[in-house]
Amino acid sequence: MSTEPSSTADGAPPSAAELQARVEELEETVADLDADDAQQKMTIVATQGTFDMAYPPLILASTAAAFGWDVVVFHTFWGLDILHEEKSQNLQLSAVGNPNMPMPNALAALPGMDRLATRMMENRIDDNGTATIEELIDLSLEQGVDLQACQMTIELMEYDEDDFYDDVTVGVGAATALQHMAESDIQLLV
Amino acid sequence: MSANDDVTETLDVKGASCPMPVVKTKSAIDDVPEGGVLEVLSTDKGSMSDIDGWAAGTSGVELLEQVEDGDVYKHYVEKTA
Numbered sequence: 001m002s003t004e005p006s007s008t009a010d011g012a013p014p015s016a017a018e019l020q021a022r023v024e025e026l027e028e029t030v031a032d033l034d035a036d037d038a039q040q041k042m043t044i045v046a047t048q049g050t051f052d053m054a055y056p057p058l059i060l061a062s063t064a065a066a067f068g069w070d071v072v073v074f075h076t077f078w079g080l081d082i083l084h085e086e087k088s089q090n091l092q093l094s095a096v097g098n099p100n101m102p103m104p105n106a107l108a109a110l111p112g113m114d115r116l117a118t119r120m121m122e123n124r125i126d127d128n129g130t131a132t133i134e135e136l137i138d139l140s141l142e143q144g145v146d147l148q149a150c151q152m153t154i155e156l157m158e159y160d161e162d163d164f165y166d167d168v169t170v171g172v173g174a175a176t177a178l179q180h181m182a183e184s185d186i187q188l189l190v
Numbered sequence: 191m192s193a194n195d196d197v198t199e200t201l202d203v204k205g206a207s208c209p210m211p212v213v214k215t216k217s218a219i220d221d222v223p224e225g226g227v228l229e230v231l232s233t234d235k236g237s238m239s240d241i242d243g244w245a246a247g248t249s250g251v252e253l254l255e256q257v258e259d260g261d262v263y264k265h266y267v268e269k270t271a
Binding site: 059062063065066067068128129130131136139143 | 205206207208209210212213215216217233234244247248249
């Protein structure tokens with residue numbers, strides 16, 4: 001859009017009608033800008049697929065949707081497992097190399113320790129009234145959060161598009177994610 | 191006049207923790223008629239700050255009152271538009 005003041009070819013000042021048209025054009029532009037600003041946008045890139053790392057993006061996304069924001073969560077690499085209907089039921093907490101775990105690594109590395117740590121966390125979540133991952137996914141989708149599954153990762157992991165929850169967006173890549181990020185007020189990498 | 195005199199609907203999210211009180215409040219307020227007041231009952235201590243923040247950042251709702259009643263946090267949200 002040109003920002004030059006309109007004028008006639010011979011350099012004479014613009015007529016009242018021309019100025020009027022120009023004012024109307026600018027008013028429309030401002031109205032469009034206001035409409036664009038009315039809704040906040042957030043893009044989260046979810047890259048992790050452990051039990052504990054599945055929570056932050058889902059909690060923020062569902063809450064942002066409650067604010068009426070336009071929310072996209074782009075799931076890539078291990079983050080894709082959060083949207084995988086079967087794998088999302090079985091996300092694990094890693095006991096090894098996790099300084100928050102009350103056990104030494106040598107013990108944490110024993111078979112079944114991840115399963116045990118995950119079971120303990122699941123029990124605490126249940127006791128605390130914290131939602132399950134599946135509940136948060138359903139809530140997010142119900143509220144119109146766009147949960148996107150990176151197409152490249154789907155192929156890399158040899159997943160099928162049918163493996164994901166209904167209403168998950170497939171067939172999207174980095175360019176789509178960047179486009180949403182560029183338009184977003186908030187961008188997060190988890 | 192206290193806000194709880196005008197309650198149109200009550201949402202009971204006792205026992206649920208973040209982000210449920212806010213998310214459920216948003217869903218419930220959608221079904222409240224304009225001018226109506228939604229009462230939200232929660233046991234989540236964070237709901238005092240969260241519902242306040244949600245109401246401030248959301249158009250068409252106004253937080254009228256928040257009351258701590260024993261273990262229960264009561265919130266009164268009016269649907270203004």
